[in-house]
Amino acid sequence: MASILAFLIAFAFLLPYSSLTRAAPVAQCRSIPGDTAWPSSADWATLNNTVDGRLIATIPLAAPCHKALFNLPNLAFDLARCEALRTVWYYPETHLQSASSPMAYPFSNNSCNPWLGPDTPCTLGFHPVFSINATKSAHYRAAILFATKHNIRLVIRNTGHDYLGKSTGAHALEIWTHSVKGIKLFTQYTGPTFSGPAIKIGAGVLAGDAYTFASEHGLVIVGGNCPTVALAGGYTQGAGHGPFASRFGLAADQVLEWEVVTATGELLTANAQNNSDLYWALRGGGGGTFGVVVAMTVKAFPDTFTSTATMTVLKNETNADALYEGIGTFLQNLLSLVNSGATAVWVAAPFGFMLTPAMAPGIHQSELDEILKPTLDKFHQLGLETSYSSREHTTFLTAYNSLTESWNVSNYNVGGRLIPRELVANNTAAITRVIRNISERTLMSGVSYNVSHSVASPDDVAVNPYFRKTLFSLTVGTPINYTDWSATTAAQNEITHDFLPQVEKLTPNGGAYLNEGDFQAPDFRTLFYGAHYDKLLKIKDKYDPQGIFYAKTAVGSDRWEQDANGRLCRTKG
Template identity: 30%
Template sequence: MCCSRVVVCWLLISSALAALAASAPEGCKKLSVDSDWPSVDVWNTELKGNEPRGPQKSWTAPDYTFEASRVPHVQTAVKFAAKHNVRLSVINSGHDYVARNDAPSGIRLSVTDLKGIRILESFQPTPKGAESVDKTTKVNTIKPIAGKQAAVTIGAGITIDELNKALKPSNLYAIGAAHGSVSVAGGWAQSGGHAPLSSYYGLGVDQVLEYKVVTANGSLVIANPTNNQDLFWALRGGGPSTFGVVVEATVKVHPFPKIISYSFWLNTTDYDDTHSIFTPAAYLFSQLPRLNKENGIQGYYYIHRNALSANWLIPNEFANASAIIAAMDPIIAKMTAMPGINAKSLIKIPPTVLNTTALGSLQSGDGGQSSSIPPKPPAHLVRRHGPGEMRAMAKGNIAMDSRLLGADELTHPDLAKALEKAIGTLPNAQLRNHLTGGGAVLKNDPNTSVLPAWRKTYVHMIAAAAAGEPNLQAMRDISPNMGAYVNEASVKNPNWKHDFWGANYAKLAELKTKWDPDFVFYVTPGINADLMEVKEGRLCRVKGAPAKLAQDMAPKSDNANEGEHEKARTSWPLLYMGKGVPPKMVAGAKGM
């Protein structure tokens, strides 16, 4: 960690200015302009190894970055933030869409380097917790024992790609985000966590058997079904960077699955017809609960204004090619016969057994939700993780909107109209439907605090576009009892407490007060976020009752980093050109 002379001068000047200033107002976090801001000496003795922002860096960044490679580093940073009442934000893989991994003051604690993997034949919760790992832990192999739930203990910075590479020699598999460089124990497993095979194995929160957590007073705490059960419950869905810093997790692992993939594409006869696609789109939705239950069909389904496509994944006992064809053919025949649909545009990639390499590519960090049609990495992630990026970079909010949809919504009589309204007119708008619910996701584990609507969910719909703010109000209108997945949502989602945590919010709010009464951790959207407010750049306790924002939105984040749209993904349909399909069938070509 470097500290140039310019930075030292800057810090001395800041300290001198602080000496002339007033102290932080009561109930507020300190800023570097306050007289009671810790001196440079204090920073350097109590948080050794910190990296100051300095004047040359953007003011959107916090004052100090601190990288933890061992658990005591996390404890030191949390204790420092609590003792000196400065802001603390936590960053891991840097994939956050809703701007919770950074703040414009205080310490940014990076946990990316908390590594280590130990595979376990089975796991029994104890007060001591699983044997700890760190980056020197040598990955072991095991022979899974029939009838026993195998598990793995991982450092919080382990990504799903790293984990599955380590599990493969034991012929085991863990679920995680579809993008391989998302961490497992960070935002994904603390907020819900859907995955290419979550319909088969359950949500991310369902996988967790134990967390090790540094809580607001800097203690290292074991949270599992027999120790600190309330914290264990809160961390399994209550949201990240709210109850503590997770430093390790022990999660379920599964025998490496056999998977068949199946994909198809369909578009309108007239490229400018932005109406006809929604009737077949709604019809396909209506079939998903049955296809999921009877044929184990899960995966990803994309709707464009004039086309739709699906990439299904069918695991293990469901992976039967003729059964998939028999289930899908009549549905596709009905869709292609609908008015305005070009039957000749149909492309089917027949059931294909994914070899182990292709399955790896589902989570290989290439954004790969479709192994048969691999998309390019989204540009903003290349910048986060590409050459020259030494670590995850904090970004601001990325415009999107989302809604969880259950069987009632997928068979709703007004669904086609709602879809047409929902996709709107923004450039390159898409409805990205994650058929990652259903199946095991529907089985409620009362020991999780994830939004209860997940347990009715088949489809997590995300609206995205190349510019502007997607708005799924039309979907909210037909799904008043559902909600949205907080990790991939609009930060302007109305009725935020109901929609992100539902009936679990009240208990989560009590537990937030119990485990972090002084808001050492603060994120928005997050539990009790409305008890704090940002006033003139300073995070302070709200005096009196929290103000209700228009439409009951969560308080606006003061993370001022640039957000961006996922422009790169708008090129997905064009990938069909590479599959030997005549260009006239490609969306974008006139006269199809």
Template identity: 30%
Template sequence: MAYTSLANIPADKWMALNTSVGGRLHADGVPFSRPCFTSYELNFSNETKCTARQRDYLSEAYRVDTFGSAMNPQWETCQATSQGCLMDWMNPANSDAFASPKICHQGSVSRYYIDVLSPSDVAAAFDFARVTGARIVIKNTGHDYKGRSYAPDSLSLWTHNLQQISYDPTFVPAQCTDTAMTPGLTVGAGVVFGKIYDYAEQNGITFVGGTDRTVGASGGWVQGGGHSLLSNTLGLGVDRALEFKIVTPNGDFLTVNACQNQDLFFALRGGGGGTFGVVMETTFRVEPRPISLRVAKITFPTTSDNWKAVIDIGVKNALKWSEEAWSGIMGSGMVLFTNPNLSLDEASASFQPFADFASSVNGTLVIEDSPTWLTFFNKYITGNPILSQPVGLPGTPASRLVPKRHFENTASQAALKDAILSGTLPAQFKQVLISCPVNYVPPTGATPEASDTSITEAWRSCLWSVVAGTFWNYATDAAGVQASYAKSTEAIRPLKELTPDGGAYSNEANVYEGDHTREFWGSNYPRLLSIKQKYDPEGLLDCWHCGT
């Protein structure tokens, strides 16, 4: 689709759109750091707001409520020209980043956006785009490693204020009259994990979600797959989605589940966010009780030798640990595992290889019970600088799903360790995410439509997702940014070459992932493409690596 510059759309069209969405069309979308710049394309600096921006530049809790913010702020810039509006993340008060003659450019932040509160808002936006040729993007929290929520000269649909949440212990998807009742939690598109976890704790239930409080459950997380530290036994986000409410590009407001609009139900469970329509709410299957966890954690000095040791221990024990239902994160300076099945004594015995390693390098060890997911999350995840996703830093990850067979014998283990270490040792950021659904079994009586998801088949055979990444700063020029992307590509290249039977998690994948349709969706891609053509034949929704 050929897009029209928003500046060329007549004022009466904008006025009509604003009326149709109840006055919630905004024309003041600006980059997060704009208040600190004295030179801007439209407005001027604001000292009070600048102080707040500097104070909370690295705060996801602050950024999540700001429309013009991206958690990784290079996506606020124009990728083609590198024109943006960034501050120094190492020292946000550094005036060299924003003092004159530095100019704050609009970049990829949408100047026009709709504060979406109803399906009719979305339908009006699609009609507007169809008539005027305006480009549409969808934004919620700003968590987006691939920049799919941003585009220069675009109209943004901001779903952040869809904050409804409710629990039905006897939920039945609409028109699924023969389906057993299931405990279901329904959340609006703007509801983030932190709010869900607090609500679940208050209601004595467990929600299977991610490790960042400000990620939205209904957006790219579930629509891209959605892994969790509970996924080993309880499945991915796509396995737990029971129903979606979505506005498609033709303006229809549809209920989507295993009994109606089954093609969209398949597509929304793994086909990628921002592609098939705007999801207004999602209902997830929840566990109707608190789930207690055995938690095992070590910390250790961050050295190359220690990272090699962690990978060695992890690879040697991966099969055993996955069968025992361990999930976890192995990072620079910390390993954190959780287990819902083993007793504390069994967990201690199982985790002994890492306990011995920690002792040998003067590290620390904790093994204990945690009565609920939220108790664990608040103690071990919230505010943890090693495990939390970096915020306020321009940066790019690359990742690889590693199939089980690469852990099965001494020779394959040695090759795997070499591939991981040769790529990740030089990387600025590295993690191993142990969150594949190894022991997940669909609910008894689940129909093929209920179990059929569109993620790559590699998710069903993997044990690990290895992630590596690179960061840069405000003064990095276009060539330097390109070099950083190349470093992330190189960090995962040895592992990708070793695992042609693997794949990649679309939400954490290389921006320049080669053959991305195969890596993200495997044999599901042709079916996804036909669904895309059915529901969005005009291509009103288009973004990077979104399947088209």
């Protein structure tokens, strides 16, 4: 205890907060270091004791790249370690083990940048000040009550797979849920809406681990395409698409029960019978705003053979017109593909087109080949050199593992929009033109599915009802420039003000996937939540009347604004 107390006292004096001592009214703004209301070192030490010594003072991941840390000589400066870090910086595994490193790097506000020279100081920027490496609900409770008592910004972080800046925040105390593991099989779960096998998943369980556990019991569950995303966090709470979306629905559609700690520190069970409004809100109403999830129980289904297919057509100086004509046929072909129960992840970019992959659970290879035949025939008819392969696997997990690899996460700004089936069916030429306009300049991807029949009514869950008429989620990525902050900002603005407005013209009153949308979207309430926003706000006010939980673009977030120094204050409205 003495050692951690000494460190915390020292750490409090290391942080460069002398310019942030302009205390704001407590009733209107969250406290920050330098304010008289900010906790003392003794307060932090007491919190550390309460959470079993699991309080972590933030040292940014790229600290070894800089000679100065928090305005003092950096004893951790090590160019060899820095270079090793740079080689793996873009991969999620690099950031998963850090309590504070945002995978979407711009949300650090360009602090402690690993690509800037060693004479550039490492600062805390918009990283949280402290994190609690939580392993149980009592740790959640302690963090929530401490943040409430001291009027501190609270941040919820799981794995950090987050393109909207929800899982980091300046001057904040963070609850890090990554270590809340635990997974349990119910061979026969019985509830008012479902009877059958189910699996209880701790907040920190990753998709790949959950898939493996389910497979060991002859089962599958609905999860995402990336194996390092934790399922119970913002993924499922934000809707959650993936390989089984066309067969079983969105991840939010599968949840039978939540264990969640609310803003009062109370541990609740939320299901169709108890706290049913909270149960509804957490199924697609967004993470980090209604409470902090400890675990969720989801439906499980019998494992099945699964077929996969990949396709590549490269663009050259002469084939662009033919390529996009072929992509138009592919878009039309998607309608039959997703209606069969398959999903498709695809990319259109300056280099060409890739299907990466189509996943078809319960569909034989020959059937998948036949479904994709119109696209292949069109590419061949147009004289385009096309690489295509397909394969049938005995289980879902073998199919999944044959395709997954390291996923780059930290080199693109992101924004997106949902594309309805009706648009593709009735105006393929228009959406193809927009895809061409975007993908000839930057990276664009689509995740295609049909979730129209996975719930009895779009209002059964909090997910934006627009999902039920969606054919694919279109996502635009522009490069992050680690050595030119203004270029990175301009690239994000290009998504907001150039690329996505082209899509918006074709999808007025449309929607976007909460987990891959544009954090600068001017009307996030309609875009992310649709007709469910007002109901979600009432539930938010019921369970979090003081607004303890804040996240960018979350329900109720427009009641707050962040100033240039990262201080969070209530808006006049």
